[in-house]
Amino acid sequence: MIAFARLHLVASSILLAMSAAGHAAMPADAPDARDHALISRYAGSWLVAQDVKGFDQVAVPLGSKNGEVARAEGRVTRLFYLAPAGKSVVEVQRNYEQALERVGAAKRGGCAEDCGSSSFGKLREVPANPSLPKAQLEGWSPVTLLQQWQESGSERYWYGTMEASGSTLHVAILSAKPGTIALAGKYVATVVEIVETKAMEADKVVVDAGALTKGLQSEGKVALYGLYFDTGKATIKPESKPQLDQMARLLQSDGSLKVHIVGHTDNQGALDGNLALSKARAQTVVDALSTTYKVDAKRLSAAGVASYAPLGNNATDAGRARNRRVEMVLQ
Structure with missing residues (x-):
């Protein structure tokens, strides 16, 4: 099992690296959802949905044009965020990438804007939480975004691994412009997926x-x-x-x-x-x-x-x- 004391130290470094000045208030996070201990959200972002599995096998995209994947097993946490209005895909994604690499994560794959046949699979399937608040952002609902959120050609993707207390963590970050008309060009959507390798019971x-x-x-x-x-x-x-x-x-x-x-x-x-x-x-x-x-x-x-x-x-x-x-x- 991963020692979370170590993860909190890492998280502190990443949180400092990702601080941002001045952002508009976003709706309340999804009930019972929270950031992973490894990495904070981009400052001011809204945690729209969370999916956690105690043990699963996932195919993590490498970001190559032929759709290659890396396979990982363990505890899988998938988080879906919306960044504050006015932020660009480049700005949000680079904050994540630089913060992770600063604390020793090794890049294993990625792509920017032209990701070929990478469909990103499960990274596009963060479930909508039916108990989400009814707050609206300019007439938009969470379900709409989660069903069709990625504007083709706008995505930027990073995949890497890092060691923590003898275990390997697989981290995937995918940011893109939402595909819905109401949100296009204003809010950046980001999926963070973390696989903590461990054995089943x-x-x-x-x-x-x-x-x-x-x-x-x-x-x-x-x-x-x-x-x-x-x-x-x-x-x-x-x-x-x-x-x-x-x-x-x-x-x-x-x-x-x-x-x-x-x-x-x-x-x-x-x-x-x-x-x-x-x-x-x-x-x-x-x-x-x-x-x-x-x-x-x-x-x-x-x-x-x-x-x-x-x-x-x-x-x-x-x-x-x-x-x-x-x-x-x-x-």
Whole structure:
């Protein structure tokens, strides 16, 4: 978990960097919405809407013309702001960028005005809050802006990462002129997205020894989602211990049981790379069982099949999540 004392120090630096003199009063922020601890808003801005997910996988645009993305998992905070009247997209966006880079954030991607095929995906989908005040800005309503806010060709985008207490934070800033006629040229809209990398709660997905036995007896295999690895890596994470404990308990209770440990991935990335990664992850599990839990290595084998045996549709986030797994298979 990220140490928020460190984040508040960072936030203080960014807040000082973004102070601005003189701005007109904006409507009250969305109920229960607040700035992220990492970064303040552009001074005087209105926090129109907020979306927070405790754990999710997101595709962060790199801002390239061919629509490339970086994938990140963890706590996702998405904030939607309107800057004070009279500010330009350039002024607002550069304040964010300079403040972040000043405190050590490394730029990984971005674009200005001509962003090619970058649709910005979820960055355009901050939900309207139905409990928002009924305040109007020159006849405009929040729902209108959130449904169609980006004027094509006006956008400026920055994506970068930074380290805080051993964790990587992914930060995306997208500013643009609103696409609605009433607001065009007067208010700048900005979406701030921050992904704090962390693991899911392991106790939500552990398959106990009894369930492992039933699955092996009925299906000859069991899909496991309680074994955790960082994206693109084969080192098993400490949060995997509860699931490893249950696997070892089963294997220690029946000395005749022999199993394959099979790694699976979704279809994101190169197939050859995913084949190697899935095999390496399976081997890591085998190594943990044979060394830490003293299970005879001759009773275990490791294999990786990448995306060749999906359980879900790789065209959806939910399907890809089902496909990223390790299976225990009877030999």
